[in-house]
Amino acid sequence: MGEKHVVRFEPVGIEIEVDEDQNILRAAAEQGVQLMHGCKEGQCAACKSFVLEGEDIEYDSYSTFALPDYEKEEGSTLLCRAHAYEDLTIELLNYDEEIIRSGLPLTTGTVEVVSNESVTHDMRHLVVKLVEPSEIKFFPGQYMDFKIPGTEETRSFSMANTPNRDGLFEFVIKIYPDGLFSEFLNEKVAIGDRLEVEAPFGTFTLRENRTSRLVFVGGGAGMAPVLGLLRSMAERGVERKATFYYGGRASRDLCFEKEIAELGGQLKDFRYIPAISDPGDADGEWQGETGLITEVLRAQEGDLKGADAYVCGPPPMVDAAIATLTQLGVSEHNIFYDKFTTTGEPEGEDGT
Known part of the structure; x- marks a missing residue:
């Protein structure tokens, strides 16, 4: 362990101690301070902040797309790498004081694989059960890190379920060719296998102190956290108007259609709008929307001023959705997103 230093966050006035061996985001999370973040790998810029006082900062590797050199020279920083x-x-x-002060402590544990079933041609529905400790607390929409057996690598996946007494966690995971965790999940994992995990991470959670309309936009494995939020809303009787736009390249990329329809019957004012961007012969007489999900969003909506938007999926889709939503009147402070970065081939805007 290195020396410890005090890091103060403004304008919220919160101070934490940070060991030199830890990045600032990690230190805050361990102390229950839930700062805005996404990938934790210096790629998405969700944790970008500005250094007001102090200069002696060292960085782990990061993408200069997330933190260009000129921004770093002017004082910007990425908390997940600093x-x-x-x-x-x-x-x-980029902060939400309600979220910062309601953070849950990180917990490491062991889970056992209960099921691993295909839900589309390239996505799995993984269910695991907590072995130890007795509980890992989380908010719907957050994610869990899995350690890949035989390596020091971890991969992050959003939970699709709500907290439950059975200790079950559900995930919707995209299978990438030659992906480190994908290959393990696709070819090696067996029912009963045990895996090391850590949670909770992420701030893709419902802001409970609001009554504004909700717009969800997802693609690919972005189904998982949105499904978790919708399940939570149905369980708790949340009566906010909500629309869920979900895009894929073809109808074979859509999943959980039956459950979403059932959730729609439990929610007071809910619409589900799936769209496919490249329909082919296999899609038959597709009756739904066609085009990129951002195009469908723009065609379906008028003025969205005052709405809260939640966007989750591959970076191109997230970036395009944020641009579209702001053009439709959603404040950038009311857009919450998770970019599903990957070490494999990048996904397109349609989530494939």
């Missing part, structure tokens, strides 16, 4: 070597004061640029 190590403090002196006391710092940091201005949070």
Whole structure:
């Protein structure tokens, strides 16, 4: 362990101690301070902040798309890659004080594989059961890190379920050719296998103090956290108007259609709008929307001023959806997103 330094976050006035061996985001999470973040790998920029005081900061590797050199020189930083070597004061640029102060402590544990079933041609519905400890607390929409057996690598996956007494966790995971976890999930994992995990991560959670309309936009494995939020809303009787736009390249990319229809019957004012961007002969007489999901969103909606939007999927889709939503009147402060970055081939805007 290295020396410890104090990092103060403004404008919320919260201070934490950070060991030099930890990045700032990790240290905050361990102390129950839930800062905005996404990939934790220096790729998505969700944790970008500004250094007000202090200069001695070292960085793990990161993408210059997330933090260009000129922004770093002006004082910007990525909390998920930054190590403090002196006391710092940091201005949070993207924050939600309700979320920051309701953070849950990180917990490591062991889970056992219960089922691993295909839900589309390239996505799996993985269900695991907690072995130890007795509980890992989380909010619907958050994600869990899995350690890949035989390696020091971890991969992150959003939970599709709500907290439950059975200790079950559900995930919707895309299978990538030659992907490290994908190959393991596709070819090696067996029912009863045990895996090391850590959770909760992520801030893709429902802001409970609001009554505004909800717009969900998803693609690919972005189904998982949105499904978790919809399940939670149905369980708790949340009566906010909500629309879920979900895109795929073809009808074979759509999943959980039956359950979403059932959830629609439990929610007060809910619409589900699936769309496919490249229909072919196999799609038969597709009766739904066609085009990129952002195009469908724009065609279906008028003024969205005052709405809250939740966007989850591959980076091109997320970026396009954020641009579309802001053009339709959604405040950037009311757009919450998870970019599903990958070490394999990048996905397109349609989630494939």
